[in-house]
Amino acid sequence: xxxxxxxxxxxxxxxxxxxxxxxxxxxxxxxxxxxxxxxxxxxxxxxxxxxxxxxxxxxxxxxxxxxxxxxxxxxxxxxxxxxxxxxxxxxxxxxxxxxxxxxxxxxxxxxxxxxxxxxxxxxxxxxxxxxxxxxxxxxxxxxxxxxxxxxxxxxxxxxxxxxxxxxxxxxxxxxxxxxxxxxxxxxxxxxxxxxxxxxxxxxxxxxxxxxxxxxxxxxxxxxxx
Amino acid sequence: xxxxxxxxxxxxxxxxxxxxxxxxxxxxxxxxxxxxxxxxxxxxxxxxxxxxxxxxxxxxxxxxxxxxxxxxxxxxxxxxxxxxxxxxxxxxxxxxxxxxxxxxxxxxxxxxxxxxxxxxxxxxxxxxxxxxxxxxxxxxxxxxxxxxxxxxxxxxxxxxxxxxxxxxxxxxxxxxxxxxxxxxxxxxxxxxxxxxxxxxxxxxxxxxxxxxxxxxxxxxxxxxx
Numbered sequence: 001x002x003x004x005x006x007x008x009x010x011x012x013x014x015x016x017x018x019x020x021x022x023x024x025x026x027x028x029x030x031x032x033x034x035x036x037x038x039x040x041x042x043x044x045x046x047x048x049x050x051x052x053x054x055x056x057x058x059x060x061x062x063x064x065x066x067x068x069x070x071x072x073x074x075x076x077x078x079x080x081x082x083x084x085x086x087x088x089x090x091x092x093x094x095x096x097x098x099x100x101x102x103x104x105x106x107x108x109x110x111x112x113x114x115x116x117x118x119x120x121x122x123x124x125x126x127x128x129x130x131x132x133x134x135x136x137x138x139x140x141x142x143x144x145x146x147x148x149x150x151x152x153x154x155x156x157x158x159x160x161x162x163x164x165x166x167x168x169x170x171x172x173x174x175x176x177x178x179x180x181x182x183x184x185x186x187x188x189x190x191x192x193x194x195x196x197x198x199x200x201x202x203x204x205x206x207x208x209x210x211x212x213x214x215x216x217x218x219x220x221x222x223x224x225x
Numbered sequence: 226x227x228x229x230x231x232x233x234x235x236x237x238x239x240x241x242x243x244x245x246x247x248x249x250x251x252x253x254x255x256x257x258x259x260x261x262x263x264x265x266x267x268x269x270x271x272x273x274x275x276x277x278x279x280x281x282x283x284x285x286x287x288x289x290x291x292x293x294x295x296x297x298x299x300x301x302x303x304x305x306x307x308x309x310x311x312x313x314x315x316x317x318x319x320x321x322x323x324x325x326x327x328x329x330x331x332x333x334x335x336x337x338x339x340x341x342x343x344x345x346x347x348x349x350x351x352x353x354x355x356x357x358x359x360x361x362x363x364x365x366x367x368x369x370x371x372x373x374x375x376x377x378x379x380x381x382x383x384x385x386x387x388x389x390x391x392x393x394x395x396x397x398x399x400x401x402x403x404x405x406x407x408x409x410x411x412x413x414x415x416x417x418x419x420x421x422x423x424x425x426x427x428x429x430x431x432x433x434x435x436x437x438x439x440x441x442x443x444x445x446x447x448x449x450x
Contacts, residue, residue: 116417157445161427188430192341195427198420202386205413206447214446220382221439222431 011073020079022150037069139164158216236298245304247375262294364389383441
């Protein structure tokens, strides 16, 4: 699909990492204009270039430093290692007014990725909201999606739990989940992001215990029709 | 199936409630001796009587006050409203030495069941462990299973995430999950119980949002063979 000018422009902050690059790939394929953000303008540009080459019919990915990427976009997706989470949020805060932050960050413990430990704020996404301020709209999603899957064009056997500060923030995030070829579920207020972030540790444990690399979850007993 | 004397004796504390009664029903069917515990000896006896009548081939359910039920058992399952959790745990503590506590309690907020809020200890199960002491073995499971399902003999389309203080505690809990006709997953250390307890709020939200009563989860991408 080629670029659709009516769709929001998405900045993927941390878009040079595997998860961010995979999401950027899927949204570019779906016709979104995607801006890869990185602390390094060169790395951002190189990743955008890489994506352009992967995308059969063109696509419109570009690369910029984080703050510039956030400024140029209407939705900002954050896919960074937890260690960099606060610092990067503070650096893009001036550009966030009136924009949805979609946080995909998982607060894994160094050396203990199978053990849930949430930040004092309750979750990484709640911490993000504290940094951006009371009036900000924040959603959280994509924590449990393995980046391996994103570059394959096969259907992914894993649902996405979407939490957020308002029903509208969740609806906006759910549209991006669908655009990425995934099935998402409105999973309630941002406080519930501790569950979707923590599920990542549970799934890493299940991967180790049952000898797989692709444990995921599906919601059962509910329909979206 | 009739009573199997080699199986552990299970006390279900809070066994007069719907969830506890449903689990007691399933374990009785599987040949376990089950003791219903309640603050009221009369209520415990009445529930045991009710179960006896439901069980086609007899089964061995009896009813006793909580402390007595815990004393007479080898595994203690806790299915109580969160408001009663600490107090009941303190009351059965003298009987818990060397026994597994399997905590099914969900710390739902009064009036806000769709919003995750964990106790200061991190989760109800971690709070239970604080009360029982450092050396105690605690597992957590069954949070997301709707009691409606337990009395039906149909397969249940919902997996059970099992967390616990040790691999052995989780294995023992997993055997009881299987005996109840459910599929369980070793989901890691007891800290991860915040995820399985919190998932209950997420599923209640999904029930409301998508107009169902039976949302559940399945683990995908992993096998148990």
